[in-house]
Amino acid sequence: xxxxxxxxxxxxxxxxxxxxxxxxxxxxAAWAASRxxxxxxxxxxxxxxxxTTPTADYSGNLKLGEKEELLHELASLDERRSTIAQEQGRLxxxxxxxxxxxxxxxxxxxxxxxxxxxxxLTELEADVxxxxxxxxxxxxxxxxxxxxxxxxxxxRAVHRPLLVVSRAFKPIDRVLVxxxxxxxxxKGVEMVAASPLFRGLQVHLVMVGAESxxxxxxxxxxxxxxxxxxxxxxxxxxxxxPETVIGAYVREHAxxxxxxxxxxxxxxxxxxxxSTTTAMLRECQIPVLLLR
Numbered sequence: 601x602x603x604x605x606x607x608x609x610x611x612x613x614x615x616x617x618x619x620x621x622x623x624x625x626x627x628x629a630a631w632a633a634s635r636x637x638x639x640x641x642x643x644x645x646x647x648x649x650x651x652t653t654p655t656a657d658y659s660g661n662l663k664l665g666e667k668e669e670l671l672h673e674l675a676s677l678d679e680r681r682s683t684i685a686q687e688q689g690r691l692x693x694x695x696x697x698x699x700x701x702x703x704x705x706x707x708x709x710x711x712x713x714x715x716x717x718x719x720x721l722t723e724l725e726a727d728v729x730x731x732x733x734x735x736x737x738x739x740x741x742x743x744x745x746x747x748x749x750x751x752x753x754x755x756r757a758v759h760r761p762l763l764v765v766s767r768a769f770k771p772i773d774r775v776l777v778x779x780x781x782x783x784x785x786x787k788g789v790e791m792v793a794a795s796p797l798f799r800g801l802q803v804h805l806v807m808v809g810a811e812s813x814x815x816x817x818x819x820x821x822x823x824x825x826x827x828x829x830x831x832x833x834x835x836x837x838x839x840x841x842p843e844t845v846i847g848a849y850v851r852e853h854a855x856x857x858x859x860x861x862x863x864x865x866x867x868x869x870x871x872x873x874x875s876t877t878t879a880m881l882r883e884c885q886i887p888v889l890l891l892r
Contacts, residue, residue, distance in 0.1 A: 607760060610729035611639045611709075615717060616696050618688070620767060621734025626696040627769035628887060629732040630703035635797050638729050639707040642696050644689045645717045646682075686712065703769075718753045730797075731762045735881060751881075755862050755890060761791075762862070762890045764881055772856030772887075776804045777826075778846055778880075781818035784861035788891040789822045792859060793829035801856075805835040806849055808842045847883055855886060862890040 614629035616622050626642075633640035693710035700708050713720050721731060733751055755762060775798045779785045789805070792798060803826055807819045815837055823835045838845045850858060860880060881888055 607729050610727045610760075611641045612636065612730045612732060613641050613643060613721070613724060613728045614696075614732040615721065616642050616644055616692060617734075618692060619734055621765060622692070622696060623699055624765045624767055624769050625732055625734050626699035627703045628763060628765040630700040630705035631769070631772070632730055632732060632763060632797060633700075633707075634704050635799070636729060637796070639709065640700055640705045642693055642700075642708070642710040643720065643724070644693055644710075644712050645720050646685055646689060646712065646714050647716055717750045718757050721754055722757050725758055725760055728760050731758060731760055733762065733764055735764055735766070759892050761892065764888045764890065766884070766886050770856065770886075772801065774802045774804060774853060774855050775857050775859060776806060776846070776850060776853070776855040777822075777859045778842070778861075779805055779807045779819065779822055780809070780842075781807065781815060782861070786818075786822065788859060788861045789825050791891055793825050793831070798831070798857075801831075803831045803833050804849070804853060804855065805833055806846065807835075807837045808840060808845045809837065810839055811837060843880060843883065846880060850884060850886060857887050857889055858884055859889045859891065862892055 612629050612633040614625050616625055629640055629642070632638075689712045693712060697708050697710055721728075731754070733754060735751065751764065775792075777785075777789060777792055779789065792803065805819065805823055805826065807815060809815055819835055819837055823833050826833045836849075838849070846858070849855065858880065
């Protein structure tokens with residue numbers, strides 16, 4: 601078993617905000633920390649939200665004394681907003697620590713940071729074993745079905761595994777590893793085999809494509825890696841489009857977690873997460889573990 605492929609030290613780091621995913625993030629992070637035997641840390645990042653538009657500046661039409669008074673009032677307003685945001689963040693972190701404790705986590709810490717979420721996560725990455733995020737943040741456009749912008753930027757920026765959670769936590773006993781025979785997904789299979797995260801769970805290994813000698817050989821080799829690591833493995837080679845096939849398989853077999861490889865930082869792909877990965881993140885109603 602090649603344990604050099606996984607980062608065996610560090611914490612499970614869960615980013616939380618006031619979105620509807622908060623409780624799910626807390627419970628999934630507690631689940632992962634317990635299975636990995638790792639400490640759990642929550643982080644809440646205080647940032648100026650992009651949808652907040654600045655108040656129009658009418659100070660040029662005011663007399664000197666009136667202008668100074670207005671600027672003082674605006675400064676006081678910003679200070680009050682900052683104080684309220686910090687207190688809301690403190691209460692949020694207190695609540696997610698309680699949730700995680702009830703979900704079985706034991707070693708739990710929390711911190712509040714100022715700045716951008718992606719910058720904060722990359723700054724903390726050296727001490728992280730697994731990131732946990734919600735599919736969308738509190739300001740994402742749910743009506744349009746968009747992924748949160750922070751999520752897409754995080755997927756490109758971090759190099760540790762990233763667990764993107766669904767809206768609600770459900771017990772997990774079956775794992776689906778999406779496999780295509782590429783070096784990325786072969787490495788992903790080896791990472792699953794080496795990690796305690798899914799130990800004792802049934803693993804489904806699915807390859808989407810036309811039947812061929814090469815595809816069958818690649819699938820058999822990957823199945824062997826998991827079997828040798830002690831996993832109960834079910835494998836399948838299914839024709840069709842990856843998004844359609846994987847989505848249907850998840851529903852038909854009551855899969856609890858989907859494991860996929862995320863694209864790297866090639867010049868061509870640096871502006872996207874990857875078409876299949878993005879589609880599955882949007883469509884899947886279960887957590888998705890992205891491996892790098």
